[in-house]
Amino acid sequence: MAELLYRLGRFAARRAGWVLGVWALVLALAAGGFAAFFGGLSNSFDIPGTASSEVIDELQQKLPDYSGAAGMVVFHTDDGSAFTDDQKSAIAALVADTTGLVDVADVVDPFDAEQQRADRLAQLDDGRAQLEAGRAQLDAGQQQLDAARQQAEAAGAPEQLIAQLDAQQQELDTSRAALEAQSETLEAGARLAALSDGIGVVSDDGSAAIVNVAFTEPRLELSDEAKRSVVDHFTADEIPGVSVDFSTEIAQGVPQIVGVGEAVGVAIAAIVLLVMLGSLLAAAFPIVTALTGVAVGVLASLSLSGAVTMASVTPVLGVMLGLAVGIDYALFIVNRHRRQLLAGAEVHESIGLANGTAGTAVVFAGSTVVVALLALYVTGIPFLGLMGAVGAFCVAIAVLIAITLTPAMLGLAGTRMLGRRGRRQLATGTVPHPADSAKPMGWARAVVTILLAVAALLTIAIPAASMRLGLPDGGAEPEDSTTFRAYQVIDEQFGPGANSPLLVTAELPAGTTDDQVLGIQLDVAQAIADVDHVEAVAPIAVSDDDRLAAFQVLPSDGPNSESTAQVVRELRQLPPVDGDIALGVAGQAAINIDISENLADVLPLYLLVVVGLSLVIMIVVFRSLLVPIIATGGFILSLLATFGGLVAVFQWGWFAGVFGITVTMPILSFLPVILVGILFGLAMDYQLFLASGMREAYVHGSVARLAVAQGFRAGRSVVVAAGLIMVAVFGGFVFSESVIIRQLGFGLAAGVLLDAFVVRLLLMPALMHLLGRAAWWIPRWLDRVLPNVDVEGAALERRHHV
Structure with missing residues (x-):
């Protein structure tokens, strides 16, 4: 592969105009696909086959009016006084006139x-x-x-x-x-x-009212047009003295894919590149190539949204990964080329060698990320699999951009990419390699480093033991948003449980008559009311054949509270009422709980698959058993510490003010799975770039411990720069208005910070020093059957001297 990439790099450098033209065409096609086929994004998440989805399927057959999405329009007086007759009439008129509403089955007048x-x-x-x-x-x-x-x-x-x-x-x-x-x-x-006392749609003081809106379409299939029609209808005519807000099911908007925070992150990355490379032109290359890759990857992915339901966070994940790895991968190649130019290499030859050595590492590093993301399909959860596929596609585009467009731009720049200072250094003679002055660390220093690094990571990981999983509700939205205001009004005027009503179904016995229904409803309602933390229960419908009854259940607390989750579990564990009436539980709170529990269940399997596949790649790359095991063990430590940081900030509220967090909340149910895949791939990136330099020195004849020091000295500056760039890019998303993006950005930034700077730059070199030659041990039989990928490019450099 190194030889192939060497030739590709030289070709791209010599035919730069042609390569730039091809990528311009690809970008134009991606933009055209987006313009023609973009179908919108969804803020809903679901998992097929859960208990709540089975209940919804049953409702679709027998009580279809209660199987579609539902939302709340919240009216409240500005001064807290009771509604006047004129205000009530105006609200009633809006409810009565459903002209222009899309996919709306029913609108209930609260008065x-x-x-x-x-x-x-x-x-x-x-x-x-x-x-x-x-x-x-x-x-x-x-x-x-x-x-x-x-x-x-x-x-x-x-x-x-x-x-x-x-x-x-x-x-x-x-x-x-x-x-x-x-x-x-x-x-x-x-x-x-x-x-049913406690279930109401007009507050006790008469200052707030809830208009319930039922849609004909399920929540995953509900279009933005339908939601927008409701918002436009109820805000078209202002009612004096009355404000109107909307629940998340209606008004939760699709978050911005790119905002001010992300732009700041890219600006910080540019500063790091400028300091690292010493040239404005060289610093611009990784930014330009990364932005090109993001544009191609995200626009092409969004063009599929018309054919598949795509969660709103999916393209954001593509932007995060595309920017971060795109900048880093180009940096590795540019830095290698720069170092070789300073050593006296000819421009095109240096580009080819940089592409063949650093480019090979980029390909294998990108492969680990792609494998980790595509492995999300093993969870059996469609929206996670699609997120992984989009992320993997954006990473693959970043790799292709790095090994084609980057050499082309380097070819156009020639020696100008060194900057004036670099060219002056080159004119006075070659610059010594950083590894030339490397010395092995002492045994005592290595042991102390290991102990301190492990202790620090385990300490940060302690809060992870208290992790609770959930999905965001209106209370987690920005304070100035309509969804947050609606959530607060409902919480204050109708009780916390009004934000998390449950829908309970009861399968009635065959032969049930109309005269028997009322008594059965009472028995079921009483059994439900006897469950702890149930505030109220009311029958709402019975199927025409008297075989299915539906009840609205109000828990005492909000949708993400532990007590509400306990209510759902206890209702599902109740024995059949009267011996033969089985209950089912649905509703948004129950759906969120089902998703969280299912994701928690698949996390161990996913971790096993990702680690197993990536271990195979690392063994092939390093021709070692211990190096991949060390890399994986360090990753697990940094992952636990990342989970601990997430819990401390978002669930416990530590340093919440720093990150603009106003309310504590559970950790996003799908975040641990996503973080496992992405952070493992990125951790292996840094492991690959550092350890490949160590193996390169070892293969070229240095003793094992000296090779560790030489590889570390050669790669530490670029890994530090790459780590800072990723932290800056991911950290920019922490200040997004969407709590999903905030937690994802924080998790990725914290994970990279801990893994790159504690595990890869401290723990791993210390362990490698203690292991010495044993680090590169591999059974002879395995060594014979493994392909020689030469990721460090030793064979390539022997054939093509710099």
Whole structure:
């Protein structure tokens, strides 16, 4: 491969115009595909085959009106006073006029709903009064009948009269039985009303009201057009003194793919490159190539969004990875070329050798990242697999850009890329290689370094033991967003659980009649209400065949609270009500819990697959067993420390003000899986660039411990620069308005910081020093069967002297 990349580098340098033209054409095609086929992004996540998705499938068959997406429009007065009659009328008019709403099945007037509820309660009171009056009449009739019977029997009345009295008694008993049946029905209704107390759509003080909007389409298939139509409809006419906000299901916007924070990150990366390379022109090359790669990769990926449901964070992940690895990969090649020019190499020959040596390392480093990302498909979770595929595609584009466009630009620049200072150094003689002055570290220093590095990582990892997984709710949105305001109003006026209602289904027995439904609903509702942390429960629908009943359940706490998760688990663990009525649980809170638990379950399998595949690549690259094991062990330490940092900042709230975090929250349910894949690939990148330099020195004849020092001295500056660049790029996303992007950016930045600067630059060289020659040991039989990839380019340099 080194020889192939050497030739590719020389070709690109000599035919720079042609290479630039090809990439310009590719970029134009990607932009055209985006313009023609972009179909929008989704903020919803789902996993097929979960308990909640099975409930939704059942609802689609028997109660389709309750299977689609649902959202809330929250009206509240500006001064906290109760709605005036004019304000109520204006809101009711908006609800009544559904013209222009897209894919909306139903819009519920909150004031009408509350009036109906009040009417039902009044009917219950009237019914009780009527029952009491009926009982009094029956009691009076019974007394009269008993007196008439006594007189007839005393007077020796004929049998015909006694038979008439018996018939009247039978009529009286029938009326009493009917009255008691009505009483049972009335009391069942009253008990159901009592159990539902707390579920309301108008606040107690009358200052807030919730308009429930039901859509015809499931939440994953709900279009932006449908959501926008609701927002536009309810904001078109301003109601004096009233504000309107929307729940996340309606108004959660697609986050910006690139913002100010990311631009700052790229600017910091440019400064690092300028300091590292000493030339404005040379520093510009990695930035230009990375931006080109990001544009191609992300635009091409987005062109598929019309055919597949793509989560909004997916292209952001592509931007993150494309920028970070694109800059780093180009830096490795540019730095190698620069060093060779300063050593006196001819421009085109140096470009070829840089592409054949550093470029080979780039290809294998990119391969580890691609493998780790594509392995997300083994989780069986579609949105994660697609995220991995897009990320892997952007990394692959970054690799192709690095080994083709970078040599082309270097060819155009010639020796100008050295800058004036570099050219003056070259004019006075060649510059010595940094490794020439390297000396092995002492044993004591190596042991102390290992102990301190491991202790530091384990200490930072301690909070990881308290990690809770979840998905963001309205409370995690920016404070000035409509979704945050809606969440806060609902929390304050209707209780925390109103932001996380559950939908519970009950499968009724075959042969259930209409007359039996009410009693069964009461039994089910009572069983649900007996679960801890259930605030209220109300029946909302029964299928036409009386085989499926649906209930709304209000937990006592918010969607991401531990108690709400416990409610979902306990409801699912309840034995069948009355022996044969099984319950199912859905709703957004239950869906989020299902996703989190499923992702936690697949994490060990994914970690095993990623580490296993990457170990194979590393063994082939380094022809060693211990080096890959050291690299993997160090990664696990840095990964645990990264998880600890995430929990401390986002879940515990440490240093929250520094990162602009206003509320604590669980860690994103899919973040650990994503971090495992990406950080392992990036960790192996730095391991590859450092350890390949060590192996290069070892292959060229240096003793093992000296080779460690030489490889470290040769690669540390570029790894430091590359690490700082990645931290800057990923860190720029920490200040995004989207909590998903914030946590992803923080996790990647912290992971790279800990792994690059603690594991790769401290722990790994110290361990390699202690191992000495044993670090490069490999069984002879395995050495014979492994292909010789020559990632350090030793054979290439022997054939092509600099």
